Each structure stands twice: as C-alpha cells, then as structure tokens.
Amino acid sequence: MEGDHFDHVSAQTEAHIRKVLRPRRLSLLASAAGLSMVVALGGAGFLTREMPSLTSSAYAAENGKPAPAGFGDLVDKVKPAVISVRVKIDDDRQTTPLVRDDGDGDQMQMPRGLAPFQQFERQFGFRGPEGMPKRHQMITGEGSGFFITADGYAVTNNHVVDHAKSVQVTTDDGTIYTAKVVGTDDKTDLALIKVDGKTDFPHVNFADSPARVGDWVIAVGNPFGLGGTVTAGIVSARGRDIGSGPYDDYVQIDAPINKGNSGGPAFDTNGNVIGVNTAIYSPSGGSVGIGFDIPAATAKLVVSQLKDKGYVTRGWLGVQVQPVTAEIADSLGMKQARGALVDGPQDGSPAAKAGIKAGDVITAVDGKEVKDSRALARTISTLAPGSSVKLDVLHNGQSKTMDLTLAEMPGDHQKVADSSGDRDATRPYLGLRVAPASEVDGAGKNGVVVTGVDPDGPAADKGLRTGDVILDVGGKSVTNTGDVRNALTEASKDGKKTVLMRVKTADSAARFVAVPIAKG
Structure with a gap:
C-alpha cells in the first residue's frame, strides 16, 4: 500500500482496528448446532490497489515464469480422510458451552466448569418453576476429526465428544456413520473414536518430524457446520503455552480456522498431519489468524495409548x-x-x-x-x-x-464409572461419572464428585446433579471410582434393588438418597 492510501483511513476506522487486534479471547473451536453467519465489515479506509485476476498463461506472460502450483493435488489426497463430527450432549454436564460478555463487545467461551447460573441455583436452592427440578435437555455440537486407520479409528478433540450421549460422523462423500468413543484425555484435549463396519476408510498419517516455523500448512475441517472446508497458511510459531493445560506445547498457525474446526487436522505439503486444531485466539470468535494445534508427536503418543488401553498413563x-x-x-x-x-x-x-x-x-x-x-x-x-x-x-x-x-500419576488410571456408553449388562448401573473429590478444586478431600449424569439414568431421576459430592455408598466411604463400583457390586450381589448414598450438595448439608440399581 502506498503512502497516500493511508490518508483514507478515518480516526473511527483506526480505533476499530486497534480494538479488533487487541488479543482478548482464547476459544475452543467446537461450535453449537446450527449454521452461524459471518459478516465481513469493511470501509473506505481499507483501500488497496486492485489486483487483476490472472489466468495461468497470463501470469506466465506477465511474470516470465509459471503460476504457483496451488494445493489442489494435496487437497484431493487428504480431504477424503477428514470427517465432520456431530454429538448430542446433556446440557447439565460440565462441557456445556457457556458465554460471558466482558462488557467490551467481546465474548469469552467457558466450556469447562459449572456455569455461574448453576452455582447461583446451588447456593440459593433454586429448582425451577414451582420448585420442580429442571428438566434435562439435549443440545447438539459439531466438530471435526480425521481417520488414522482403514478400519475406522479417528482422532478428534476431547472437548468435542466429552460426555457425548451419541456421536455421528459424516465423511467427505456425505455418508453418515455412528461412532463410539474409545478413550479421551482431557490434559491434552485429545479423543479417539471408532466407526465400525468398514475396513477401507481413507486415512492419513502423523508427520514423523515437527513442522518448522514458516512451513506451509493446510487446515481441513467443519467450520460453522459447513464441512469439508480447506484453508492454507504457514506455521507461525512452536512451543506455545496458552494456559489451557499442564502440557501445553502448541504449534501456532495462521491458516484460518473457526468454530467447528476443533479436532480437524493441519497438514504439511506431503499430506502428513503436523497438528490437531484445538483453539483460537480472537476478540470476535472468528479467525484472526492465530490458531493453535496439538503437535503430531503429542497426538501420536496419546492416541496410541487410547487405542491400546482406552486411557492414558503418565x-x-x-x-x-x-x-x-x-x-x-x-x-x-x-x-x-x-x-x-x-x-x-x-x-x-x-x-x-x-x-x-x-x-x-x-x-x-x-x-x-x-x-x-x-x-x-x-x-x-x-x-x-x-x-x-x-x-x-x-x-x-x-x-x-x-x-x-x-x-x-495419581488419577490417570481412573476409569469412567458406569458411563452411558457401551455398558456391561451384568454390572450395576447408576448413570454417573465421578472423580475423586481431592482432585477437584473446591470439592474438599472426602468422597467423589459427580462430573456427569445420564439424563435417562437412575441417579438423574433421584435428583443427583453435576457437582454433587457422594460421601458414602451402601454405608461405606468412597474416595475413588473403584470404591463406588465395588460398593454397587456388593449391594447387587446381596440382592438389593436400591443403594443408599450419602450426598452433599453446594446448597445443603449432606443427605441420604436411595438410588435404584439398574443393570447396564
């Protein structure tokens, strides 16, 4: 842009530029269901010299060399392996996307932890109209993923499928499949899912060496539910710590990625995955050219354990x-x-x-x-x-x-207790996910914290909610998942159809709840 063009930039436009460029937002990329519209705003201040559109022959004639090759061949190679991931999630769970307005027009997503309104309801005992418990509702979310084996193993983000009631994937040709969650790792925000029934899915490989700053990168995913979208850029930086977890070591890229790109791959020019899209830094919620990917080396290590064991040990x-x-x-x-x-x-x-x-x-x-x-x-x-x-x-x-x-590492081997996924029909089932209270900030040292509730399970019918602390099960103190499972199994062997649990909530003292024992 030549110097005289700057005269067209108004003071109002300059103020707008400063606000837009101010880094204020770190956002996970999973989008809510439905199609979001993005409107690009412009003004007279953004004037540049018009660049004519050139054909390859015209480009060669004007510049004396062939036009850039583009990424068409690469996209044809890798795009069939990329999938759109659609999930249904109980909106009372911890992963429900929440939005807070910070008063300056920007929004900060808070996908983890209890909503401020949930905390308010707990503290003041609000239970909905006429004192009735709030009804569970199901919401849908969308993300991205990619196949890594021909028999249907695929990688996505933990925050895309965490606590999902059901998971569906749509391939590049529009075919819809049901998927199951093999394992998740919240510390790296990675998840492994599996689609059964075929052995010839197009798939891609992780890169063997890390990408260099300045290398080309191609991102493919499902932004705003559109599916199959390709963007290009470069690796901007490596080793980024964005404060999202204990092992942050992100690759920063400037290829445009948006909500719904979570779990999608970023490719090098050889068609190998150099990273998994997981977060953006933005004042508006849309891409401003600052995206973060989980490095391929980390993803390979985690995914290998998830495939072999269903969990990660460190x-x-x-x-x-x-x-x-x-x-x-x-x-x-x-x-x-x-x-x-x-x-x-x-x-x-x-x-x-x-x-x-x-x-x-x-x-x-x-x-x-x-x-x-x-x-x-x-x-x-x-x-x-x-x-x-x-x-x-x-x-x-x-x-x-x-x-x-x-x-x-303590707690790494804690398995999901009685999850709503593939259950053993011979085992007692309450429809709860729990974690040791000692590992959850503010939960105290005793008991286990309810981290998820199956809306169709026995526990939900008795009013148990995310954040409740279970102190005793069947008259025995519990401190971890194994204690809960053992107490349920013992009660079931004794022929009991219900189990008595002592539960503490944020808005009341401990109370006893008799929960029916269902079979998985």
Whole structure:
C-alpha cells in the first residue's frame, strides 16, 4: 500500500482496528448446532490497489515464469480422510458451552466448569418453576476429526465428544456413520473414536518430524457446520503455552480456522498431519489468524495409548515446581535462569524417596536440558510409569545426579464409572461419572464428585446433579471410582434393588438418597 492510501483511513476506522487486534479471547473451536453467519465489515479506509485476476498463461506472460502450483493435488489426497463430527450432549454436564460478555463487545467461551447460573441455583436452592427440578435437555455440537486407520479409528478433540450421549460422523462423500468413543484425555484435549463396519476408510498419517516455523500448512475441517472446508497458511510459531493445560506445547498457525474446526487436522505439503486444531485466539470468535494445534508427536503418543488401553498413563515425579527467574537464579548463584525450582516434594512420591528437597533446581532429565517448570512436566509426562530416569539437580549450590523410578500419576488410571456408553449388562448401573473429590478444586478431600449424569439414568431421576459430592455408598466411604463400583457390586450381589448414598450438595448439608440399581 502506498503512502497516500493511508490518508483514507478515518480516526473511527483506526480505533476499530486497534480494538479488533487487541488479543482478548482464547476459544475452543467446537461450535453449537446450527449454521452461524459471518459478516465481513469493511470501509473506505481499507483501500488497496486492485489486483487483476490472472489466468495461468497470463501470469506466465506477465511474470516470465509459471503460476504457483496451488494445493489442489494435496487437497484431493487428504480431504477424503477428514470427517465432520456431530454429538448430542446433556446440557447439565460440565462441557456445556457457556458465554460471558466482558462488557467490551467481546465474548469469552467457558466450556469447562459449572456455569455461574448453576452455582447461583446451588447456593440459593433454586429448582425451577414451582420448585420442580429442571428438566434435562439435549443440545447438539459439531466438530471435526480425521481417520488414522482403514478400519475406522479417528482422532478428534476431547472437548468435542466429552460426555457425548451419541456421536455421528459424516465423511467427505456425505455418508453418515455412528461412532463410539474409545478413550479421551482431557490434559491434552485429545479423543479417539471408532466407526465400525468398514475396513477401507481413507486415512492419513502423523508427520514423523515437527513442522518448522514458516512451513506451509493446510487446515481441513467443519467450520460453522459447513464441512469439508480447506484453508492454507504457514506455521507461525512452536512451543506455545496458552494456559489451557499442564502440557501445553502448541504449534501456532495462521491458516484460518473457526468454530467447528476443533479436532480437524493441519497438514504439511506431503499430506502428513503436523497438528490437531484445538483453539483460537480472537476478540470476535472468528479467525484472526492465530490458531493453535496439538503437535503430531503429542497426538501420536496419546492416541496410541487410547487405542491400546482406552486411557492414558503418565510418569509421575511428585514435585511442585516453579520457574527459575533471573532474581532466583542470581540468589542461587546460577549463571542462567533455567530449570525448575522445587517448592517441595509430595509425600511418598518418587522425588521424596530419591531425596529431592525444597529449594533444589532440576536442570536436566536423562541429559536433556530442562528449560523451565513446564518443560519438566512435559518431559516427565512422556515417560511411562516405572521408567528409570537420571535427574541433574542443583542442591545447595552443588550439582549432582539422582537416579529414580517414576510412578504412575495419581488419577490417570481412573476409569469412567458406569458411563452411558457401551455398558456391561451384568454390572450395576447408576448413570454417573465421578472423580475423586481431592482432585477437584473446591470439592474438599472426602468422597467423589459427580462430573456427569445420564439424563435417562437412575441417579438423574433421584435428583443427583453435576457437582454433587457422594460421601458414602451402601454405608461405606468412597474416595475413588473403584470404591463406588465395588460398593454397587456388593449391594447387587446381596440382592438389593436400591443403594443408599450419602450426598452433599453446594446448597445443603449432606443427605441420604436411595438410588435404584439398574443393570447396564
């Protein structure tokens, strides 16, 4: 743009540009059902010299060289493997998309945790009109995914299918299939789903090497429910930490991706998947050229475990750590601010058993330098429980090496309790998902927290809701999923048709609830 064109930009337009470009929003990309309309706003201020449309021959004549090849061949190769994912979700669950207006016209999605209105209802005992419990409603959501095997295994985001009542996928040729969730991992926001009945699905592979900054990238997905949409851009950055989880290591791309692109693939020019689209940074909810992908290396590791076991296990060191700042480094006599400063080892953890103390700085794992505390967490998480590792540690100004064996991260092996998916008809069923209360902020140390309720299950009929804390089942204290399952099995073996549960809610003291025991 030449200098005189800037004279056309009004003060009002300049203010608009500043607001639009202000980074204010981090959004997961799963979209609600229905087709959203996007209107592009423009004005006289956005004037550029008109570029004529050239055919390939005209381009060659004017520039003396062939026109750019484009991405048509690549798209033809990979697009059949990309699917649209449609789910039905109970709107009382934790993953219901919520929207908050921050007062400046921008919106922040809050897809996890309880809605402010749910918390209000709990606190003040509001139960709907005439004191009746609120009815469950089903909402639909849409995302993207891609096949990684010919027999129907496909990758998508955890937040697309988490707590889904049903999952359907639509292939590039318009065929609709029913899918089941094989496993999910909320720490990396990945999920593996499976479509049965065919052995010749088009599929793609993960890239063996990481993409470089500046490399071309092609994103394919289901933005705004449109399906089969292709956009192109470059890799903008690597190693991004956006604060969404403990192992953030995102690839940033500028290929336009929008709501509904969640779980879709980003390809290199060889047709290999370099990342899984999962989040955007935007003041408006639409793409402004800042998108984040889960790296292929992370996705391969997680998906492999989900396929083999249905869940993910990670190595556990058992330390609370913080970054080493320049001031901390100076006080410890370190030449560089690097490593992870140990706030304290957890009781009984591998770190505690190895003699790691508060104030130690972990600088390397198996000879690989630890840049900061998050790098330590990512490195340990890629190692299997039971792995032997060597830690380089700075202790009281002296460097030393410690050998230890990693344990399994507590809570990682917690399976879904009586989920509404494929159930064993011989096992007792309540229609609940639970997690240890000690692992949920604000839930206390005792019991298990209800994280999901099947609207058609026995527990829902008795008024149990997401966020309730179950203290006892059948007269026995429970602290994890296994305790709940064992108590239900024992009650069923004793011939009981109901089980007595002591439940604590946010708006009342503990109470007893007799819940019918159904069979899966």
